[in-house]
Amino acid sequence: MAIEVTVPDIGDFSDVPVISILVSVGDTIAAEDPLIELESDKATMEVPSPAAGVVKEIKVAEGDNVSEGALILLLEGEGAPAAPAEAAPASAAAPAPAAAPAAPAPAPVVDGGFGKAHASPSVRAFARQLDIDLSKVNGSGRKGRILREDVTKFLKTSTAAAPAAVGAAGGMGIPPIPVVDFSKFGPVEDVEMPRIKKLSGPALHRSWLNIPHVTHNDEADITDLDKYRKEMDTMAKEEGYRVTLLSFVVKASVSALKQHWEFNSSIHPDGDKLIRKSYYNIGFAADTPNGLVVPVIKDADRKGIVEISKDLMELSGKARAGGLKSNDMQGATFTISSLGGIGGTHFTPIVNAPEVAILGLTRSKMAPVWNGEEFVPRLMQPMSLSYDHRAVDGALAARFCVTLKTLLGDMRKLMW
Numbered sequence: 086m087a088i089e090v091t092v093p094d095i096g097d098f099s100d101v102p103v104i105s106i107l108v109s110v111g112d113t114i115a116a117e118d119p120l121i122e123l124e125s126d127k128a129t130m131e132v133p134s135p136a137a138g139v140v141k142e143i144k145v146a147e148g149d150n151v152s153e154g155a156l157i158l159l160l161e162g163e164g165a166p167a168a169p170a171e172a173a174p175a176s177a178a179a180p181a182p183a184a185a186p187a188a189p190a191p192a193p194v195v196d197g198g199f200g201k202a203h204a205s206p207s208v209r210a211f212a213r214q215l216d217i218d219l220s221k222v223n224g225s226g227r228k229g230r231i232l233r234e235d236v237t238k239f240l241k242t243s244t245a246a247a248p249a250a251v252g253a254a255g256g257m258g259i260p261p262i263p264v265v266d267f268s269k270f271g272p273v274e275d276v277e278m279p280r281i282k283k284l285s286g287p288a289l290h291r292s293w294l295n296i297p298h299v300t301h302n303d304e305a306d307i308t309d310l311d312k313y314r315k316e317m318d319t320m321a322k323e324e325g326y327r328v329t330l331l332s333f334v335v336k337a338s339v340s341a342l343k344q345h346w347e348f349n350s351s352i353h354p355d356g357d358k359l360i361r362k363s364y365y366n367i368g369f370a371a372d373t374p375n376g377l378v379v380p381v382i383k384d385a386d387r388k389g390i391v392e393i394s395k396d397l398m399e400l401s402g403k404a405r406a407g408g409l410k411s412n413d414m415q416g417a418t419f420t421i422s423s424l425g426g427i428g429g430t431h432f433t434p435i436v437n438a439p440e441v442a443i444l445g446l447t448r449s450k451m452a453p454v455w456n457g458e459e460f461v462p463r464l465m466q467p468m469s470l471s472y473d474h475r476a477v478d479g480a481l482a483a484r485f486c487v488t489l490k491t492l493l494g495d496m497r498k499l500m501w
Contacts, residue, residue, distance in 0.1 A: 087141050087159040090120065092132060092151050096411035100150040107131070108158070112140045120157055121145065130411070138162050204231035212236050216261065237275065240264070281376035292438040297474040300433045300445075303486040305493040307449060308464040313496055321394065330449070330466070331369065331423050332394040336499050337492040338444060339365045339386045342419055345485045347477055349418045351439040359476055368417030368437065369397065371404040378404050379437065381417045390499075425449065431469045441476040444489075445469035466493065 095101065105122040108114060119131035138160040145157055204212070204219060208231055212219050222239045224231035267273045278286075310333060318328040342349040342365055350359040365386040368379040380400035382393060403409050420443045422434045429447035436443050447467045453460035468489065472482050492498050 087161050088136060088138065090135060090157045090160050092123075092153050092155045092157060093135075094153055094411075095123065095130065096415055098411075099152040101152065103145050103147055103149045103151060106143065106145070106147055108140050108143070110140050110143060114138065114140065114160075123151070132157065134160065136160060136162075203229055208233050208236060216264075233275070240266075279375035281373070281378060285376065285378075288438075289435050292435055296436050296438060298433065298436060298471055299474050299479065299482070300431075300469055300471045301479070301482040301486055302431045303468050303470070303483075303490060304465045305468060305490040306454065306463050307466045307493050310493055310496045311449070311464055317390065321391075326395050326398045328390065328394045329397065330425065331397060331421065331446075332390050333493065333496070333499065334421060334423075334444070334446065334489075335367050335369070335382060335385055335393050335397075336390060337489055338367060338419060338421065340492055340499065341485055341488040343386070344488055345481060347481060348442045348472070348485055350441055350476060352441065352473065352476055362418050364418065366416045366418050368414075368420035368440075369400075370420065370422040371401050373405050373407070375407070378409060378414065379417065379420060380404055380409055380413050381415065383416065420444070421446065429467075431467055434469060434471045436471055436473055438473075441473040442482075442485075443471050445471065 101123045103121050104124045107119045107121060114120075114134050115137045116135065117133045120134050121132050123130050123132065139162075141159040141161045143158045145151060145155070151157075203224060209219065211233055212222070212231075217236055217239060219231055219236075222231050222235050223229075225235050226232045307330065311330070314328055314330060314333060321328045346361055347359065349362050349365065351362070352358075353360055364384065366381050366383050367385045368381045370377050370379055380403070382388070382396045382400070385393060388396070400409070400413060403413065417437065417440060420434075420437045420440060422443060423446040424432065425446050425448050427448070431447060432445050434443045434445035445468070447469070449464050449466045451462050452465045454463040454465070468486060470482055470486055477485075
């Protein structure tokens with residue numbers, strides 16, 4: 086009997102469009118092989134197969150909207166006979182010989198004047214950046230699918246492509262960067278960006294264009310706090326976890342957010358109200374081999390330093406192993422990006438919309454500090470607070486940082 090494969094839990098998303106079907110009827114697939122690709126307003130995700138077998142029938146098409154539980158395809162156990170070829174869907178992503186039979190035309194893709202394009206979203210974005218009309222590009226992929234290499238080849242062979250890109254205006258009236266053929270100056274190669282960067286790049290660009298960013302820089306004296314942290318870390322090692330400065334910053338941030346609720350809000354869609362949130366979920370930027378991801382510590386206001394430290398360790402481990410679920414990265418009300426283990430003095434972190442603020446940390450340093458009578462060595466922690474100036478003004482940002490400095494400067498106040 087065939088296995089019904091349905092859309093698994095994809096978080097809070099519903100009616101998500103199917104942008105690519107990655108298998109065809111008759112394909113033999115292994116467990117965890119990707120079947121279809123979905124694209125929400127926040128991310129692109131692949132739906133893996135729950136078992137090995139042969140694709141018998143595909144129940145969705147590109148352009149369909151699906152939610153959790155929607156039927157994707159029927160799968161027969163491995164070794165079962167393949168279904169008739171005429172049941173094949175309109176498109177598939179796997180490469181095939183040029184002699185493969187043609188498929189019905191793919192669904193039209195209306196994409197900012199690019200017309201019908203049988204191509205993935207990343208290829209359409211690449212073509213849009215170069216101002217290349219995909220209707221003029223011949224696809225070399227299976228069933229005429231346009232690949233990135235096809236766009237690059239078209240650019241090199243077309244004399245009109247580069248001038249068009251130089252003169253055209255990009256999104257929001259911003260002229261695009263002129264296209265340059267770098268191969269004229271020396272050897273080059275196209276290196277595919279990690280998937281995480283492909284997904285986060287457009288979101289960061291959107292936030293930078295839509296949010297009037299301001300960054301407030303300050304320093305906190307963490308001399309006493311760091312001594313206590315090291316004592317806790319020594320004991321924590323014996324139990325298999327670590328206590329880092331970030332744990333205390335998360336705790337202090339929650340206290341500061343409670344005192345200055347605007348930083349824990351979002352701008353209402355109508356633009357003239359703030360959505361005040363009474364929960365405190367703290368996102369933190371985690372460095373992985375494939376790029377930065379932002380796991381979220383849920384209900385951080387209800388947790389102590391030990392529990393926050395264990396959450397940080399667990400989520401960071403899952404991030405490095407590529408095991409984060411969509412729910413692990415949703416619901417943040419405030420984000421912290423720490424470069425302390427690498428270096429730097431200050432930087433401008435980009436607000437992670439729809440949040441209105443993000444705190445950046447760089448490496449702490451010993452510095453002479455005047456105590457009213459003499460200069461004494463103190464361990465100082467640089468802080469860079471970027472905020473949405475529509476929700477937060479400069480005076481409020483300064484007060485928020487003063488609150489953070491006070492909390493980090495006297496660890497006893499973290500217990501209040």
